[in-house]
Amino acid sequence: MSESFLNCDWGTTRLRLRAVLAGDAEVAAEHRTLDGVATLAQQYTPHEREARYRTVLSEAVDALAEAAAETVADAPILISGMASSSLGWQELPYARLPLGLDGEGFVWRELAPLETSAGRHRVVLISGARNDTDVMRGEETELLGLASLPEGSPAAGALVIKPGTHSKHLRVEAGRLSDFRTFMTGELFDVLSRHSILQHSVAQNAAGNNDLEALRIGVRLGREMPLAAGLFRVRTRQVLDDTDPAANRAFLSGLLIGNELAYLAREPAMVLVLCATEPAGAAYQTALEELGLAQRLVVIPPSDVELLSARGQAVLLRRVLSRR
Amino acid sequence: MSESFLNCDWGTTRLRLRAVLAGDAEVAAEHRTLDGVATLAQQYTPHEREARYRTVLSEAVDALAEAAAETVADAPILISGMASSSLGWQELPYARLPLGLDGEGFVWRELAPLETSAGRHRVVLISGARNDTDVMRGEETELLGLASLPEGSPAAGALVIKPGTHSKHLRVEAGRLSDFRTFMTGELFDVLSRHSILQHSVAQNAAGNNDLEALRIGVRLGREMPLAAGLFRVRTRQVLDDTDPAANRAFLSGLLIGNELAYLAREPAMVLVLCATEPAGAAYQTALEELGLAQRLVVIPPSDVELLSARGQAVLLRRVLSRR
Incomplete structure (x- = not known):
């Protein structure tokens, strides 16, 4: 049928x-x-x-x-x-x-x-x-959808990166989801830019293009410094260097993303699969490049990422209809 | 006079x-x-x-x-x-x-x-x-007060740790303040426990004694994990393990403090001088012990820490009166 x-x-x-x-x-x-x-x-x-x-x-x-x-x-x-x-x-x-x-x-x-x-x-x-x-609800189904894409199948082994309010890193080994970890990166950005002293140092909305150079500087600092120290740099860039709030917003984003991703450079050389919609996709791709991880990176187009839930459920539907 | x-x-x-x-x-x-x-x-x-x-x-x-x-x-x-x-x-x-x-x-x-x-x-x-x-206003004067204490003089070289909303690490070398760094540890604790999803997983007030064992677990995780990943553990301890909110408050505190201090274990073996009032003093001392740094730790009594501003200004008063 x-x-x-x-x-x-x-x-x-x-x-x-x-x-x-x-x-x-x-x-x-x-x-x-x-x-x-x-x-x-x-x-x-x-x-x-x-x-x-x-x-x-x-x-x-x-x-x-x-x-x-x-x-x-x-x-x-x-x-x-x-x-x-x-x-x-x-x-x-x-x-x-x-x-x-x-x-x-x-x-x-x-x-x-x-x-x-x-x-x-x-x-x-x-x-x-x-x-x-750790826990998740939704990303496990999207992973099935990713595996059903010809270019996205991580069956041979990969780390799938799915940015969001609570970013997920999904580890695929031997054709199975073997482990995962959640990072509160998106929520940290939201809470800090609205409720901390940093609210005075970052633009409240991303107006126009994201400043990728400021983001790269943030990524490098996020890799090097304990996060709580890097965060204060958002403020001192404004106080000491008179940094533009829009650039500082990109810097804060890079800082948090760099801190999330830095450990990957120390991991065994797994393929990295980035599953992101915009604008997170461009930011994460830039960060992964800045961390020297571009060579083992596969980027899933945002239009495909939008459909991972549907694709994953299509896989499960066959199981449901056959009653397992 | x-x-x-x-x-x-x-x-x-x-x-x-x-x-x-x-x-x-x-x-x-x-x-x-x-x-x-x-x-x-x-x-x-x-x-x-x-x-x-x-x-x-x-x-x-x-x-x-x-x-x-x-x-x-x-x-x-x-x-x-x-x-x-x-x-x-x-x-x-x-x-x-x-x-x-x-x-x-x-x-x-x-x-x-x-x-x-x-x-x-x-x-x-x-x-x-x-x-x-980086910038500070106030801690530089307190450092003069610390140096005037018989037991607290870091003249020979030390890293002075001053916890707070914005914790400071002050590096003293050859009788001078040579460098410092600010960590937004206290503010992160405040903002996350009130404005993030973690508000549902931590007690809003520290009722009774701090749970030092939960704090130690947090310190270890703060040393090992990117901070944004450790933070989500605050939530999953509640969701998966039904952790008591008071214990989780101590865990969150340990996580942030451990992340702030972990780099010290990789630094040259400087003397560490902890200048804290309570309750931060007990938490930081526990964290430094958990990180294996107790042997090179000098703890300034909280009653002396309260007077560092006055002692530091007394040093400066002599300079002011002599017009430098």
Whole structure:
């Protein structure tokens, strides 16, 4: 059968729903809302939770059906991300590493079907993954999508870098996700640029082009200095050198990214796969070059990165339909 | 003459004024207010600045005179800290390194005398210090006070560690302050525990005793991991291990302090001099022990640390009175 499914990426701050043709993961339509898990958690009481999630999802499906009725009709819905967290629709236990790049070992639960104007939809909630000390929800599914790309398959062994509020470094060995680590890089940037003394030294918005030279200087300092010392340099560049706030914003970004990535130069020479959307992609690529890691770097185009969730769920859909 | 003087430590958030007998820096009385430089900067227009500072200082002197009239009468006032910053009473240029532990090279300016109920006071504003990339205002004067202590003299060469919102590491070589570096450790703790996702994983107040074992675990992780990765561990200790928020607060503290101090284990074997008040003193001492640095550690008692500003200004007073 020519399958289609609905790819739901339900994050902390937003919901993304896409109508996908399963064969090549082509997206027929997309609908985004700000009904993230954190937002919903503030709106429902625990006993309203089930109904509230069903209503929000049903409305999103209806909206999507207006744009792609044929693809949406009766299509199963796969959900990954924070919807399986303790704040989400249902809390599912994390899958335990190692996980196969074919979906082996993944954890999901089929919920009661959802009735919408577009028909009756199976609903499959996919859980996240953990190791002894770290957790994620969503990136494990995107990794399956990455492995399904001809140019992106890290099956032979690689470290996959996925920048974000909480950046993930995913270690792939012998065709499996063997380990991962989370870095609070994006959140540090946000919190420090808004709530610390550094708020006076960095522009509050990236106006125009990012200053890549200032970013490179930050990367070098982030590699060399304890982070708390490098951060004060953001201030002294303003006080002593009268540095432009826009350049200092790029410097702060480089400092944090450089501190995140510096350890890679001391690691065994694994292939590095950068999976980023813009503007993080350009910043991380510049940082990896500055750290001397360009030669073992594979950059996934941002347009492909946008589709990793859909591609990953397409892999899991085959398992769901065959009941493992 | 049996000199006395008024030791004014004018910081960002508070003003401390002490009546001091210059000979042995004995404190006859102390008065504290919340008239910090940042507070005053919000209250005055630039052309009110001079008068506003004089009023605030005059009232503090009057209050002090009620407790120690004889010591305060006509005593000169020495001011160090943020009062010489761009937001302060008058902006003075930073002194340039190296600086002598006898006050050689320090920068100060004598302002117009202050008339109070206790007489006529000379007013001497002491500036901070800078190197090519870093600045401080206040700690340079405290270092003079440290050097005047029999047990604390770092003249032979030492790294002086002064924890705080912005921790300072002061390098003393051949009887001079040769270099220093600022770490935003205290501010990171404050901002992250109040404004980041970690706010849900750490107690908002240190209730009762600090959990030194949790702090030690944090120190070890802070030494090993990029800081942004260690920070996410604060969250996963709660999510995966159900760690008590009070223990996690100590863990976060240890993580940040360990990250600040870890480089010292790779430095040449300088003597380390810890100048801290409580509760930072116990935390830093524990961290230095955990990092294997206890053998070259000298700990200055907190009661002595409280007096370093007064002792340092006593050294500078002799220079001021002899007009260098």
